[in-house]
Amino acid sequence: MPLLDVALQNGGYLILLIPVVILIYQSVVIVGGNEIALIERRWFGSKMPQGRVVALGNEVGIQARTLGPGLHFLIPFIYLATKSMFTEILENEIGLIESVDGSSIPAGRIFAAVVAGHNSFQDGEAFIRNGGQKGPQIEILPPGKYRINPYLFKLTKGHVTEIKDSEIGIVESVDGAAIQEGKIFAQAVEGHESFQNGDAFIKNGGQKGPQIEIIPPGNYRINPYLFKVTKSMATKISEGEIGLVESADGAAIPAGHIFATVVPGHNAFQSGQDFITSGGQKGPQTEILPPGVYRIHPNLFKVTKAAAVVIAKGEVGMVTAQDGAPIPMGRLLAQSVTGHSNYENGEAFLKNGGQKGPQIDVLLPGTYRINLNLFNIQIAPAAVVEANKIGLVTALDGIPLPEREYVACPVVGHNDYQDGSAFLTKQGQRGPQLDVLRPGTYYINPFMFSVAIDDVAVIERGQVGVIVSNVGEDPTEEMKKRLGSTQAGASIEEGKEKYVVPKGFRGIQEEVAGPGRYYLNRRAFMAYIIDTTNITIDWDDQEDTRFDQLTVISKDGFPIQVAVKVVIRVRPDQAPYMVAKVGSIDNLIQHVIHPMIDSSFRNQASTASAMNFLQSRSEEQTKAETRARVDLEKYHVECVSVLICQIKLPEDLMQTQTKRIIAEQQQEMYKMEQKSQAERTEMEKMRATADQQPTLVASEIAVKVATQKKTEMITLAEGTAEAKALEGTGEGKRLKAIGDGEASKIAAIGEATAQAYSKQQEAIGEEAIKQIKIVELIATAIENGKIKIVPDVLVSGGGTAGDGLMGQLARLLPGIDLNAMLKKQGAAPEIKG
Structure with missing residues (x-):
């Protein structure tokens, strides 16, 4: 019995133990290593405040707190635990948080304020107690594992923002203070770590809208709900290019200027905030970007690529500035300023007083990085003067020419007009220039000088050049009288050819230029080429003669045609006076010699009959030459000779004379023929004797x-x-x-x-003997059979063969019995008719 009692007693304890075991089992919550336990309080707690979704402490409802990995005891029936997995953010991800509960976000704000103590949103109860706000959170979660209450926080995964080496990130903020009025971009603030710290951005006064700062290449954990990041390519300026920059924001450009003033510290426009802070101005910038890669905000700065200015060999660059001080009144080109490094430094050009408009300085061959918005470049060929040519220069700017001058007074130091600034500084005059360009290549500013190509003056052997100067002093009256008195046949009062002057005076130069090549400025000096060798003038009916043959009337009324040749010569020392008198050889021939010769022969022909004029040709020639020599001496020309080449009388007058002369010639011819026949008879006799020799x-x-x-x-x-x-x-x-x-x-x-x-x-006779001897030899040969006179086949057209061949042989060989020879040689030939 005692054993039964013990068993019954132990069974009662077991019955009592089972509920305890069940209670303990339901009170224990085991959370795995990658899990969290979400708690719900069902009974015995206070009610959550109005508007709350997640419970705190003793409040009934889904709790803000969670249970981490491990063994936990909860009172059954009061708490219900539900397991959930950890939230894991991978290496290339970020976690975006939106709170389901918390206080309300202030009006005008989009994102919740950052609160402390919530341990990256893992302590939801601390988040609520510390004033965390409902809605999208400004903070983000970096890569890692998190115990986040999904009932309190809604998590969305996003990607890390990656900016590659050739890219930049352009940022636009969704939240922040308002941008100042008149500004386009938000001002830069510190501490946001390239927009990765949104809280610092907002706290430090970050402004809503497009940001002036950019994100350089790299990986960034940026809240995409707060910052919208757009990728753009970095600005690359290749070799041989430049970057022209125009700012979309900044201060206003001062009135009267087109280009913004250069400000320091913006690091080639890569720091937009420094540009704005330093007073950078909106609009086209004076500075340019040389070749390289630049991280420039494309919405703040518009960069236009342009080719660098290349001036090839044999070319010159003409520059026109679009900005600067105005050109002084009366000037065509802007004055030269220093320090702009061939217009590559636009800032120095403007600061040093560079003037707007066409520039006097030019660009020589080379490559230049010039702001093509500030400077317009025109390329023109350099002035090339080839061999046997000269360049005539006209200045388009400078001080005005004196009233009576046609050619400018020369100045020195302008390096063959290649230094326009030196030309103006030394008071160079506007208009045609006295100095010329010799063969070569010249880099001359076409805005300043125009160059016309002309031939060199060539004086050949047998010629001189009479130079007429358009420059120099005017000769005095005393000089004119002295010059006139030195000439043959001229008195002091007459002053003939008084415009022949010494060197250095205006007029016909007394000193002539000998044979050679001269770089002569035809605007300042006119060269008249005068032949000093004999010049022949013809009056004839040939096509290549200058004048038709002269037609004069004889004393007895017959028209006579006279072909004349006149030879003249101008001595070198008399050439200037001849030019002063008649101007040129052509004028001399047309207006002096031709009428003089025509008049001379008309006068001479009118004093003699036609036949006498023809017969006294030599005397008429001498008269004409004497008269021409005297007349031409007045024009400083030497008459070498006057020649009568041909005189043509009328045809009817010449026929009578011709018939008389023909009759006389026939009589002479008959006499000569009789004598010739007698001599011919004697000659025949002598010839017969000679033939017998x-x-x-x-x-x-x-x-x-x-x-x-x-x-x-x-x-x-x-x-x-x-x-x-x-x-x-x-x-x-x-x-x-x-x-x-x-x-x-x-x-x-x-x-x-x-x-x-x-x-x-x-x-x-001997000839007959020879023939007999030949016949004998032939007969012997035939007889001996060495010559076959009968052919094998004889073709005949009619008659018998003997009529032809035998007949000829009988005549050639008289006295020979041909029939006997034939019989001896053989049968007769076959005859085919």
């Missing part, structure tokens, strides 16, 4: 040949006899007798043949 010579030669042959045969016989004699005495005698007989025979034949040739030659 070849025959006589041939006969003599034949005799000599026969004699020589006889001697030859005798000599051969004697030699043979002597050889035979050596064989024996007896045989020798016999052979000697035979040899003597043969020799006598040969001698007799030779003598007979010689005599026969002589007789034949006397009888029939």
Whole structure:
């Protein structure tokens, strides 16, 4: 029984223990390592205030606090725990928080104020107690794991803002103070760490709207609800380019100016706040950006790329400033100022008093970084004067020319007009210049000087140049009288050719220019080229003559045409006076010599009959030359000669004279012909005798040949006899007798043949002997068969073959029996008709 009692007693304890175990089990909450426990109080607590969503402390409802990993005891039936996972923000993410509960955000604000002690929103109860506000939070969560109550805080993940190396970040704030009136961009504030600290931005007075600061390359944890970040490319100015800048914000440009004043400290417009703070002005900027990469706010500064100014070799750059002081009245070009480094430093140009408008300084060949909004550049070719050319210069600016002057007084130091400022400083005059440009290349400002190309003055051999000067002093009256008295035939009172003056005075120069090339300014000096060699003037009916032949009337009323040639010469020392008298050789010929010669021959022809004028040609020529020499001396010209080339009388007058002369010539011709015929008869006799000489010579030669042959045969016989004699005495005698007989025979034949040739030659002549000899040779050849006179086939057109071939042979070979020869040679040929 005691055991039963013990068992019953233990069972009662077990029954009592089970509820305890169940209570304890329900009171224990185990939270894992990556979990949190959300608590809800269901009973036995105070009611939450109106408008609250999450409970604090003893308030009934979903609690603001949470339970972290571990073992926790909660009173069952009063608390209900629900597990949730940690909130994890990855490396390239940020956490954006919006509070479901808290106090209200003040009017005019968008984001809740930052409160302390909530441990990155992990302590919701501290957030509520410390005055955390309902709505989007300005703070963000960096990468990590967080125990955040999802009933209290709504979390949205966002991405880290990445600005690459070639980019910049442009920021616009959704919240903050209002931008000052008249401003476009919010002023910069400190402490926001490139907009990563929104709380510092708001507390330090950050303004709502587009921010003047930009974000450089890097990764940023920026609240996208507070700051809207737009990416833009950095400004890159390549080599050979410049950046022209225009500011969208800043102070106003002073009245009368177009370009903003340069301010320091903005780091090539990369610090917009420093630009504004230093008094940077709105509008086109004077400064430019050289090649490089710039982090410039594109909404604050508009950067326009432009090519650098390149002035090539053989070119010159003309500059026109768009801003600066006004050009003084009466001036065409702006004065030169220093320090602007070939207009690359626009600030120095404006500060040093640079004037608006076309500039007197030019840009030489090279590359320049010039603000093309401030300076307009025009490129023109440099002035190139080629060989055998000169450049005539006209200044477009300077002091006015004196009233009577046509060419400006020369000044020095302007480096062949390439330094326009020096030209003006030394009181250079406006208008045509005396100094010329010799062959070469000149970098001259076309705004200041115009250059016209002209030929050099060339004086060839046999010429002189008479120079007429448009510059210099006027000769005095005393000088004019002295000059006049030195001339042939001129009295002091007459003062002829008084405009011939010494060097340095205005007028025709007394000293002439000899052969050569001269860089002569034709505006200041006119050169008259005068030939000092003989000049021939023709009056003829040829196409290339200057004047038609002269037509004059004789005393007896016949028209006479006279071809005349006049040769004149101007001495070098008399050339200036000739120019002063008549102006030029052409004027001399047209207006002096031509009428003088025409009048002279008319007067001479009127005093003689036509035939007498023709017959006294030499005397008429001498008269005309004498008169021309006297007349031309007055014009300082030497008459070398006057020649009458041809005189043409009327045709009917010439016919009578011609017929008379022809009759006389015919009589002479008949006499000469009779004499010629007599001489011809004598000549024929002599020619006949001469024609027989070849025959006589041939006969003599034949005799000599026969004699020589006889001697030859005798000599051969004697030699043979002597050889035979050596064989024996007896045989020798016999052979000697035979040899003597043969020799006598040969001698007799030779003598007979010689005599026969002589007789034949006397009888029939040498030519006949030759023909006979030829016939004999042919006959022998035919007989021996060496010549075939009968062809194998004979083609005949009619008759018999003998009528043609045999007939010809019979005539050629008289006395020869051709039929016998044919029989001897063979049968007759086949005849084809």
